[in-house]
Amino acid sequence: MALTRVFIANRGEIAVRIVRACRELGLECVVGASQIDMDGLAAELADRVVCIGPAPAGESYLRPELVVQAALGTGCDAIHPGYGFLAENPRLSALARENGIRFVGPPSEVIELAGDKLRAREVALEAGLPLVPGREVATLAAAEEFASESGYPVLLKAAGGGGGRGIKLAHGDEELRSLFGIAVAEARSAFGDERLYVERYVADARHVEVQVAADEQGGVVHLGERDCSVQRRYQKLIEEAPAPFLPERTRDALTAAGVAFARAIGYRNLGTVEFIVDAAGGEFFFLEMNCRIQVEHPVTEAVTGRDLVAEQLRIADGQPLSFTQDELSFEGHAVECRLTAEDVSRGFAPSPGRLTRFAVPEDIEGLRVDTHCRDGALIPPHYDSLMAKLIGHGAGRDEAIEIVHEALERLEVEGVETNAGLLAAVLDHPDFAHGRITTHWLEEAMV
Amino acid sequence: MALSDEDVREVLRLIDESDLAELLIETDSFKLHVVRGASSQFPVPSSQPETNEPVNGERSTVNGHGATIDAPMLGTFYRAEAPGAAPFVDVGARVEPDTTVCLIEVMKMMNSISAGVAGTIVEVCADNAALVEFGQPLFRVEPA
Numbered sequence: 001m002a003l004t005r006v007f008i009a010n011r012g013e014i015a016v017r018i019v020r021a022c023r024e025l026g027l028e029c030v031v032g033a034s035q036i037d038m039d040g041l042a043a044e045l046a047d048r049v050v051c052i053g054p055a056p057a058g059e060s061y062l063r064p065e066l067v068v069q070a071a072l073g074t075g076c077d078a079i080h081p082g083y084g085f086l087a088e089n090p091r092l093s094a095l096a097r098e099n100g101i102r103f104v105g106p107p108s109e110v111i112e113l114a115g116d117k118l119r120a121r122e123v124a125l126e127a128g129l130p131l132v133p134g135r136e137v138a139t140l141a142a143a144e145e146f147a148s149e150s151g152y153p154v155l156l157k158a159a160g161g162g163g164g165r166g167i168k169l170a171h172g173d174e175e176l177r178s179l180f181g182i183a184v185a186e187a188r189s190a191f192g193d194e195r196l197y198v199e200r201y202v203a204d205a206r207h208v209e210v211q212v213a214a215d216e217q218g219g220v221v222h223l224g225e226r227d228c229s230v231q232r233r234y235q236k237l238i239e240e241a242p243a244p245f246l247p248e249r250t251r252d253a254l255t256a257a258g259v260a261f262a263r264a265i266g267y268r269n270l271g272t273v274e275f276i277v278d279a280a281g282g283e284f285f286f287l288e289m290n291c292r293i294q295v296e297h298p299v300t301e302a303v304t305g306r307d308l309v310a311e312q313l314r315i316a317d318g319q320p321l322s323f324t325q326d327e328l329s330f331e332g333h334a335v336e337c338r339l340t341a342e343d344v345s346r347g348f349a350p351s352p353g354r355l356t357r358f359a360v361p362e363d364i365e366g367l368r369v370d371t372h373c374r375d376g377a378l379i380p381p382h383y384d385s386l387m388a389k390l391i392g393h394g395a396g397r398d399e400a401i402e403i404v405h406e407a408l409e410r411l412e413v414e415g416v417e418t419n420a421g422l423l424a425a426v427l428d429h430p431d432f433a434h435g436r437i438t439t440h441w442l443e444e445a446m447v
Numbered sequence: 448m449a450l451s452d453e454d455v456r457e458v459l460r461l462i463d464e465s466d467l468a469e470l471l472i473e474t475d476s477f478k479l480h481v482v483r484g485a486s487s488q489f490p491v492p493s494s495q496p497e498t499n500e501p502v503n504g505e506r507s508t509v510n511g512h513g514a515t516i517d518a519p520m521l522g523t524f525y526r527a528e529a530p531g532a533a534p535f536v537d538v539g540a541r542v543e544p545d546t547t548v549c550l551i552e553v554m555k556m557m558n559s560i561s562a563g564v565a566g567t568i569v570e571v572c573a574d575n576a577a578l579v580e581f582g583q584p585l586f587r588v589e590p591a
Contacts, residue, residue, distance in 0.1 A: 035582060051580040052521045060581070065554035066521050073523060073578025095554070 003027060003078050003102065003317045007071035009092070010044065010082030010407050011061065012386060013372045014293070015042030018080050021309035028170060030074045031146075032067055033293035036380045050074060055382045061085040064092040068099055078102040080391065085383065087292035104316040106268045106291050109428055113265055114289040118159045118197055120265070121286070125437050127264035129257045132276070136342040140180045143198045147176060153201040156183045158302075160191030162288055164234025169201060170406035195418040204438045205276040207231065208243045209290075210258025211300045213314050214267045220324045222255040223300050223308070229437045230426055232348070237419070237442065238426060240335045243277075244397055245435035261289060269315045270297075270308055279438050295338065295389070298370060302334035302393035334393045335400040336403025337408065337427070339371075340385040343417040352381040357414035364392045364410075366403045379416050387418065401427050464574045480564070488517055513574070515584035522551035524579040536586070548586055551579065565591040 008018045015031055019042055022029040032045040043049035043312035050353040053060030060066065064086055071079050079096050081087040081104065090108035096102060105111070114120050125131060133150055137143040139390055147154045147170070156179060159167030168183050170176035180196075188194040203386050211223040227235040227243035243251065258273040272294050274287040297308045306323065314322060325445070342348045358373045371388035373379075379387065390411075392403030408424045426432050431441060520522070526534040526549055536548045542562040551558045570587035573579050 050521065050578070051582055053581045067555070069523070069553050070521055073521075282578065 001025060001027070001314070001317050001319075003131055005030065005047075005074070005076045006313065007032060007067070007074065007076035007077075007079045007101075008042065008082070009061070009067045009071075009079055010043065010085060010087075010373075011037050011383065013042065013370045013389060014082040014295075015040075016043075016045060017370055018082060018309055019045045021307060021313060023312055024307060024310050027313065030071070030076055032061075033304045034382075036378070036382065038219045041374060041377070048074060055380060057085065057382060059382045061383075064089060064095050067092060068095045068101065071096070071101055072099055076101065076315070078104055079102040080312070080316075081292065083295055085293045088290070089110075090115070102316045103314050104269065106271065110268065114291050114381050115162060116159060116193075117157060117162060117288060118195060120288060121197075123264050124261055124286040127257075127260045129261055130284060132199045132202060132285040133251050134197055136195060136197045137197075140177060143176060143196075144182060145172060145210045146198045147173070150192070150200045152176075153203070153389050154386035155199050155201050156180065157197055157199065158183065158187035158191050158193065159195035159197060160187060166191060167234075168338065202278055203275055204279040204440075205229075206279050206437065207236075207245075207274065207287075207439050208246070208254060208272040208277045208284070209272045209294075209312075210255050211270070211272055211294075211297070211310075212258050212262040212267065213270050213311060213315070213321055214262050215321045216268060216318055217320045219321045219324075220259050220262050220267070221321060221323070221328065222258050223252055223306065223328060224330055225251060225258075225293075225305050226294075226296055226299055228296060229439050230442055231433070231439050232440075235340065236296065237423065238335065238337050238432075239299055240333065240397070240400070241299040242330060244333075246277070247282055250277070250284065254284055257284075257286065261286065262416065265289065269289075270312050276439075295386070296336055298368060298389060298391045299334035299336045300393060303330045303332055304328055305331065332393055332395050333397040333400045334391060335404050335427075336389050337423045338386055338425070339388040339390060339408075339411070339413075340388050340419050341379045341383050341416040344422045345417075345418050348419075350381065350385050351417035352379045352385075353416040354378050355415040356412065357412050358387075359412040360388070360390070361407055361410040364403055364406055366400070367391070367407050368393070369407070385415075387413075398433075401433075405442065484518050514587055514590075516548060516560070516564065516586040516588060518551060518573075518579040518581060518583045518585055519560065520551055520558065521581045522553040522558065522579065524573045524575065524577055524585065525550040525552060525557075526575045536562075538568055538571065541591075542566060542568060542588065554566060560585070562586075562588065564588055567591070 006022050008015050028047045030048045031042045032052040033053050052066045086092040088106050090111040093103040094108040118359045153171045156168040168179045171341045184194050206229040210225045214220040225243045226239050226241045229238040230238035259271045272290040275284045277284045341351045343351045355377045360369045368391040373387050390404050390407045392400040394400040406422050406425045543565050546562045547559045547562050548562050566588040568586050569589050572584045
């Protein structure tokens, strides 16, 4: 490996995960932490930690120039951005490259292309992927015309949005009229891009995504798919691999589409192509591509037996993929629950604080826990509330569910409120057991 | 310290070349206040601090005991404005809150850092051209 030292531009559990991958590959690592994270687990495990700024992310984790300066100043030859923060910031990718540092992710042009939902749709169309019927609309009249052709409800989406942001649902003419101006204004202020497109709304949809990996030699493979339909306000709570209750031909078509899109967009490194699958008919449509390692990557690691973060680093190092498509096999079933510091009874209000107790059971076979939490750790109010990912891997789906369920029951957390009870309730629910889950299920079931 | 006409011209030239909108220099013996393109004869001080202005050290912090000047940002620490030039300050130098004590470079942007405190420099705590972290002590100061 030509790389020697990796700068980790992230925090929390993913920073810990990247430290471990570096250890696995014999790479040194430097964690760039905000002031409040200086005594966190990732900082402690890394070879070195540097304070890149104060706690607010806008003055630390979200500043590409600080990250690159810190990487240069600590002699790092690669930057791993993790997920969130600057992971899909084309400027960080470009700035790293200009300064002779490998960015562990795709080139800035690919991030920009994938981030522009309208151009990404064009790429998908050319690659032969099915798209939800829709088009760009410059005026309310054009949006109304589309709605009258396709029928309501329709979604108004910001071209610069993504990850569930910048989306509005209109059930009729009146609602469309009242939302259109707001959508334009929001698109402009939130994404600096007022282009909108309108598309048919697939009411009962599952969220299924395909993990792809692409090297610099042009090799592209998929590592199967994940179902992430248990969501609240587009935030995933429970993910699993493989996607359950999916006809084999749909699975094959999805993974082939994921690879086709990655090829068409010139993808490099690990990425995820997201689809929605019509729960009724099994028809699927391209949604968007995420140019980063995903929070839920461990379920794919569990069923493939591959270390995806290590693979990211090898690809950034210029090595070809360490496996071919034929060499990949899938074993068993994996389910991941995202444990968050949220008070479910108070409308999912964030519940930051000092953990007086944090312990996960260590004697459950098939359980993996990715976390930065421990006794005394601080959950700061400045960042997202993810505390830990509990991943169960079993021979079948029921076994995987049982493993995570037991972990949730035996988990000991004091000092903050968590969503553990809600996660256990979902796992217990007959709808979850029988696959009657759409992306709206959780919000409807909680009412 | 007296100010010659030449000094004033030099100050004005520097302001012209910079993108500063306003400059206030004040010492015991003189006060110079320049406002670019001011329409009012009596410019009213802006009620909002210029938070985007990189060329100042207002964010440099002094710890509770008034003993150190800490790096207000991560970057490369420079004691002088050019290689070989005299350092902005050295041990024994007397500083005022607005005295420039060093530069911190972030991706080719030079940020000049002010002392933020009045006193005498008793120690330089970071190496020239080294990476300094946010909050790292740069100088130790004996408060005036």
